[in-house]
Amino acid sequence: MAKPKIATTSLAGCFGCHMSILDIDERILELVELVDFDKSPIDDIKEFHHRCAVGLIEGGCANEENVRVLKDFRRHCDILISLGECAILGGIPALRNTIPLQECLDEAYLNGPSVYNPAKTIPNDPEIPLLLNKVYPCHEVVKIDYFLQGCPPRADAIWETLVALLTDKPVDLPYDLIKYD
Amino acid sequence: MSENWQTMVKDVCARCGNDRTRMMDIVRLVQQECGCVSGEAMDLIARQVDTHRVEVESVVSFYAFLSNRPKGKIVIRLCNDVIDEMFGARRVAQAFEQQLGIEFGQTTPDGLISLEHTPCIGMCDQAPAALVNDVVVTYLSRDKVGDIVSTLKSDPDPRKLVHKLGDGNNASELVQSMVHNNIRRKGPVIFDPLPNGEALKRCLALSPAEVIRDVKTARLRGRGGAGFPTGMKWEFARAAAGAKKFVICNADEGEPGTFKDRVLLTERADMLFEGMTIAGYAIGSDTGILYLRGEYAYLRAFLEDVLHQRRNAGLLGKAVCGKQGFDFDIRIQMGAGAYICGEETALISSCEGLRGDPKNRPPFPAQKGYLERPTIVNNVETFCCVTRILDRGPAWFAEKGSKGSPGTKLLSVCGDCKQPGVYEVLFGITLAELLKMVGAEDAKAVQVGGPSGQLVGPSDYQRTICYDDLATGGSIMVFGPNRDILPLVDKFMEFFIEETCGYCTPCRVGNVLLRQKLQEIMAGKGEAADLDYLEDLGQSIVTASRCGLGQTSANPILTSLKNFRGEYTSRLIEPEKGMKPTFDIQAAVREAAAIAGRGPAHS
Numbered sequence: 001m002a003k004p005k006i007a008t009t010s011l012a013g014c015f016g017c018h019m020s021i022l023d024i025d026e027r028i029l030e031l032v033e034l035v036d037f038d039k040s041p042i043d044d045i046k047e048f049h050h051r052c053a054v055g056l057i058e059g060g061c062a063n064e065e066n067v068r069v070l071k072d073f074r075r076h077c078d079i080l081i082s083l084g085e086c087a088i089l090g091g092i093p094a095l096r097n098t099i100p101l102q103e104c105l106d107e108a109y110l111n112g113p114s115v116y117n118p119a120k121t122i123p124n125d126p127e128i129p130l131l132l133n134k135v136y137p138c139h140e141v142v143k144i145d146y147f148l149q150g151c152p153p154r155a156d157a158i159w160e161t162l163v164a165l166l167t168d169k170p171v172d173l174p175y176d177l178i179k180y181d
Numbered sequence: 182m183s184e185n186w187q188t189m190v191k192d193v194c195a196r197c198g199n200d201r202t203r204m205m206d207i208v209r210l211v212q213q214e215c216g217c218v219s220g221e222a223m224d225l226i227a228r229q230v231d232t233h234r235v236e237v238e239s240v241v242s243f244y245a246f247l248s249n250r251p252k253g254k255i256v257i258r259l260c261n262d263v264i265d266e267m268f269g270a271r272r273v274a275q276a277f278e279q280q281l282g283i284e285f286g287q288t289t290p291d292g293l294i295s296l297e298h299t300p301c302i303g304m305c306d307q308a309p310a311a312l313v314n315d316v317v318v319t320y321l322s323r324d325k326v327g328d329i330v331s332t333l334k335s336d337p338d339p340r341k342l343v344h345k346l347g348d349g350n351n352a353s354e355l356v357q358s359m360v361h362n363n364i365r366r367k368g369p370v371i372f373d374p375l376p377n378g379e380a381l382k383r384c385l386a387l388s389p390a391e392v393i394r395d396v397k398t399a400r401l402r403g404r405g406g407a408g409f410p411t412g413m414k415w416e417f418a419r420a421a422a423g424a425k426k427f428v429i430c431n432a433d434e435g436e437p438g439t440f441k442d443r444v445l446l447t448e449r450a451d452m453l454f455e456g457m458t459i460a461g462y463a464i465g466s467d468t469g470i471l472y473l474r475g476e477y478a479y480l481r482a483f484l485e486d487v488l489h490q491r492r493n494a495g496l497l498g499k500a501v502c503g504k505q506g507f508d509f510d511i512r513i514q515m516g517a518g519a520y521i522c523g524e525e526t527a528l529i530s531s532c533e534g535l536r537g538d539p540k541n542r543p544p545f546p547a548q549k550g551y552l553e554r555p556t557i558v559n560n561v562e563t564f565c566c567v568t569r570i571l572d573r574g575p576a577w578f579a580e581k582g583s584k585g586s587p588g589t590k591l592l593s594v595c596g597d598c599k600q601p602g603v604y605e606v607l608f609g610i611t612l613a614e615l616l617k618m619v620g621a622e623d624a625k626a627v628q629v630g631g632p633s634g635q636l637v638g639p640s641d642y643q644r645t646i647c648y649d650d651l652a653t654g655g656s657i658m659v660f661g662p663n664r665d666i667l668p669l670v671d672k673f674m675e676f677f678i679e680e681t682c683g684y685c686t687p688c689r690v691g692n693v694l695l696r697q698k699l700q701e702i703m704a705g706k707g708e709a710a711d712l713d714y715l716e717d718l719g720q721s722i723v724t725a726s727r728c729g730l731g732q733t734s735a736n737p738i739l740t741s742l743k744n745f746r747g748e749y750t751s752r753l754i755e756p757e758k759g760m761k762p763t764f765d766i767q768a769a770v771r772e773a774a775a776i777a778g779r780g781p782a783h784s
Binding site for chain 2: 064067071074075101102105122124126130131132133134136139140141142143
C-alpha cells in the first residue's frame with residue numbers, strides 16, 4: 001500500500017511553524033518512512049499531485065492568494081490542521097485588523113519613518129495578490145479539523161499529532177506539550 | 182461657580198452620612214444637581230467618603246442612568262425592547278431623530294435634549310413608551326413626536342407632556358402620570374379588598390416562629406421567577422447568627438415584558454409594605470429596603486408618602502402597632518438602570534453602593550447578605566402574598582392554585598393580543614386558557630418568563646403556568662401568526678449582550694458569539710453544523726456562567742431551536758463541502774481592489 005501523503009503551507013505566517021516542523025530533527029527520517037510529502041515548501045512541490053491525508057496550515061489569510069491556497073488544501077486534504085497562532089487567530093499580521101487598509105499601505109510605503117520611496121508609489125503589479133480587508137483565521141474561510149496552538153507549536157507536539165493521526169490513534173497530547181505560560 | 186459645586190458635592194455626601202455604602206444615592210444626587218458626575222466630582226466624593234476614585238467611577242460607569250459626561254437638560258430614553266419595536270418604536274425613533282436633528286446617543290447643540298435607547302421600562306402594555314427624565318410617556322407614535330419636541334422646546338419641564346392622567350393612583354397628586362394600570366383580571370390574593378394593618382396585627386399576635394410556620398404552611402414560593410420557598414428562606418435568615426438583619430424588596434422589575442410590579446407599587450403599596458413589615462417581625466429585622474428600579478422613579482414620591490402615612494398610623498417605626506420590642510422601618514433605595522440588579526446578589530451589591538455585580542454563593546444572602554448581615558430578598562408580589570396569607574390564613578391560600586404552586590400569579594401580558602395588561606390567575610391555568618382570556622388564540626409563539634424564560638409554540642399551549650411546568654416571574658409576550666421568530670430571538674440576545682455585567686466570560690463573550698452565528702443564519706449563510714454549534718455553545722453558557730443572568734441568557738436560542746427549529750432549518754444552505762459560506766472573498770477584496778484600481782485575480 002502506498003504511504004499516506006501530507007502537505008504543508010505557510011500563508012500569512014513567518015515560517016516559524018515550519019521551522020518547528022524541522023525541529024523534529026532526526027525523526028524526519030522516521031516521518032518519511034510513514035509518509036510522502038506532497039505540496040510543501042519542505043520539498044518545494046508547488047501544486048498538489050495526490051490526495052493527502054493531512055494538511056498542515058501555517059498562517060492566516062491576508063490576501064486572495066492565501067485564500068486560494070487554503071481552499072485548495074481543503075479540497076485535497078482529508079484532515080486540515082491550523083498550525084500555530086497565526087493560522088488559529090490571525091496572529092501578528094492581524095494586528096492590522098483595526099486599522100483601515102489605506103492607512104496600512106500609506107504607513108508601509110509612504111509615511112513610515114524608515115521608508116525611502118521618492119516616487120511615492122504603492123506596489124501595484126497585477127502579479128501581487130490583493131490584500132483582504134483584514135486578516136482572517138483559517139477556520140473562518142474553510143472548515144478546520146484540528147487546532148495545534150503555540151507560537152510555534154512545539155516540534156514534539158507536531159510529531160505526536162502527526163504520528164497519532166497517521167497511525168489512526170486518538171490525538172492525546174500531554175499537558176506540558178500544550179502549556180505555554 | 183467651581184466652589185459652588187464643591188459645596189454641593191460635600192453637602193450631598195454629608196447628607197448621606199459620608200457613607201460609601203450609600204454611593205448610589207450620592208452619585209444620583211450629584212448627577213441630579215450637576216447633570217453628570219464628572220471626574221472632579223468623583224475625586225471629591227472619594228475623598229469625602231474615604232474611598233478610592235475607582236470605586237466611585239466603577240459605579241458611575243456601570244449604571245445606564247449615570248454618566249460622567251454632561252447630557253441634555255432633558256434625556257429622552259426610548260424603550261427599544263421587542264414589544265415596543267413591534268408597535269413602531271423604530272418609526273418613533275426616526276421621528277425623534279428628524280425632529281431634533283441628532284442621532285440616538287447624541288445631545289442637541291443647545292444642550293437641551295439627549296436621545297437614548299433603553300431596554301424594557303415596564304410599559305409593554307402601552308408601547309411604545311419612553312422616559313423623559315423621570316416622566317413616562319406612553320402610546321407613542323410618529324405623529325406625537327413633533328408635539329413632544331415642541332412642548333419640551335417651549336418649556337423644558339417633562340411634566341408638561343402629561344395631558345391626560347392614567348387610572349387609579351396614577352392620577353394621584355404625587356404620581357401625576359399618564360400610565361394606565363390595565364388591570365384586566367382581579368383574583369382573590371392580590372386584588373381582593375384588604376383592610377390596612379389587619380394582617381400585621383394578626384401577625385404580631387403570633388410569635389415570629391408561628392408567622393414563619395404560617396408562610397410555610399401556605400407553601401408560598403417566590404414570585405420573582407426562581408420559586409424558592411419563602412418560609413424556608415425566612416427560617417434560614419431567622420436562624421442565622423447576628424443581631425442586625427435586613428428585609429429587602431426586589432422592585433427592580435427588569436425582565437422585558439414584565440410590568441406587574443409597577444401595578445402593585447401603584448395600587449397595592451400598603452399591602453407590599455405590610456408584607457415587608459411582617460417579614461421583619463418574622464426574621465427579627467428592624468430595617469427594610471425597597472430597591473426601586475430607576476425606571477419607576479415616577480412612583481417614588483408616592484411610595485414615600487405611603488411610608489409616611491404608615492409611620493403616622495403606627496404601622497412602621499418604633500414599637501410597630503404598639504408591639505414593644507418590634508421596631509421596623511423601610512427606606513427606598515433607587516436603582517439606576519441595570520437589569521442585572523434584579524438578580525438578588527447583584528441587587529445587594531447595588532444597595533451597598535457598588536457596581537451591580539453578582540456575588541459568589543454560598544454564602545447565601547440569608548446567611549450573609551446586605552453588609553454581610555443575614556438578609557432576605559423577596560419580590561414585590563411575594564410580600565403582597567404574605568400579607569394576604571396573614572389576612573386569610575395559610576389554609577385558605579394553600580388550597581388556591583395548583584398542587585405544587587399554591588396561590589395566584591400576576592401575569593403581565595403584552596404583544597399581539599387584544600387586551601394587554603395585568604391578569605391575576607390561579608396557578609395551573611393552561612397557556613391556551615390564558616391566550617383565550619387575553620384575546621390571542623391565534624398566537625404563533627409565546628415567550629413565557631421573558632427572554633430568560635422559554636419561547637413556546639402551539640404544541641405547548643396545553644401546558645400549565647406553574648413552578649413545575651412553565652415557570653414565569655410574570656412576563657408573557659405574545660407573538661401573532663405573522664411574526665418572524667428569529668428577529669425576536671436576535672433582539673433578546675441583543676438585550677443580554679447589553680445587560681451582562683461582564684464579570685464572567687461565558688456570558689460576556691458567549692452571547693456575542695451566539696448572536697453572531699444567529700445573524701449569519703438569518704443572512705442565509707448558515708449551514709446545518711451551525712445549529713449544533715449554537716446548541717453546544719448555548720449549553721456551555723448555561724453551565725459555566727456565574728449567575729442567573731448568564732445561566733438563562735442562552736435560553737432564547739436554546740428554546741427557539743427546540744420549539745421552532747423549522748425557522749432555522751428553512752434558512753440553512755448547503756455550501757461546497759469544507760468551505761465556510763460566511764466567508765465572502767468578493768467583499769474581502771473590495772477595499773483593496775478599489776485602492777489598487779484593479780479587480781481580483783481569483784474569485
